[in-house]
Amino acid sequence: MISVNCGLCTLKPQIKAHLLFPLFSSKNKTLPSSYSVKIVSSMSSYDKELAAAKKAASLAARLCQKVQKALVRSDVQSKSDESPVTVADYGSQAVVSLVLQKEIPSKPFSLVAEEDSADIRLDAAKETRERITKLVCDTLASDESCSVCNLSQEDVLSAIDSGKSEGGSRGRHWVLDPIDGTKGFLRGDQYAIALALLDEGRVVLGVLACPNLPLKSISGSSQKNLHGEVGCLFYAAVGSGTYMQSLDGSSAVKVQVSAIDNTEEASFFESYEAAHSQHDLTNTIARKLGVKAPPVRIDSQAKYGALSRGDGAIYLRFPHKGYQEKIWDHAAGCIVVTEAGGVATDAAGNPLDFSRGRYLDLDTGIIVTNQKLMPQLLKAVKESLEEKSSSL
Ligand SMILES: Nc1ncnc2c1ncn2[C@@H]1O[C@H](COP(=O)(O)O)[C@@H](O)[C@H]1OP(=O)(O)O
């Protein structure tokens, strides 16, 4: 079910309704007919931070889309772990850092983010530095409320490097993946800008900008045959539910995870990249559950967004041995799903703990589903892992 988040909570209901309903048809965005609508309040103590996070992620998405549409070879580099990084990853991180610092100037600023500027400070990266600085300035200038942009290269590099915080269980820390699913981004497929806020070790808000995700359900689709209007912004604050709106600014709708309680009807999401998750193991788990539909393989935390609105019922992620999960790969997605009524745990059923620094300390993998399916899913995961280890 979907309901309307108005942000006009101090007004009488009749006035709210009068102000809200015309918004449904703005820019031709209409709600799918199967969704029922009700007006809800979503005021929380993190309203200011949430507004800043939505603005930061939306502007970063604008930068990323511009790069993705006209990607050139020199936009892409390889990091020391062989994973790709692009001018859009750096530009997105700089934009988010600058917008958050401008919008919330009063609080100490701590950002735990994926990228740093070491490689682009090298002499050989002069053109890349110039390109990133221009992208950041043009993106900020495209927003009415930041009309002037006279940032130097050093301003942009320092904004990127403000993401070196270690996070932890004390105080507030922003957590950012400037492009989650860089391989999907390079293929022209799914990716996400994932931003969350930790307060005393707990994720209290999360925003997922998914520029290539269709506004309508992707249930039963594969990444290569997605259709319709794209560009979703998912957001959630603790205790206030999860909402989705289009990245070009339509009204928000409240979303909920699938209510399916029969595992045979459940479809599951997993990584598109076989190098990121063990597809043989997830197949075994799905077989044990009696899942009939083939896996939906898509890149990035767009999977958490799609799950939060019930496009599928399960997300399975089992990285290969030796891979350590980072908090920015799950913090935003986790609150987006849990506020929509879902559950995210490690493979042993423990809640994900984002308070221990830049990495997650996990038992084996990450599994996400609704409350009803979780006990059966945990059982199937346990049996599949035991079978796998006894066959080695
Ligand atoms: N070898 C790896 N195993 C698992 N995940 C990886 C690996 N390399 C990169 N990742 C990260 O996995 C996530 C994408 O997962 P998915 O397969 O679900 O799309 C990204 O956060 C990606 O980082 P990045 O943010 O650099 O793209």
Ligand SMILES: [Mg+2]
């Ligand atoms: Mg990366």
Ligand SMILES: [Mg+2]
């Ligand atoms: Mg990532």
Ligand SMILES: [Mg+2]
């Ligand atoms: Mg990334």
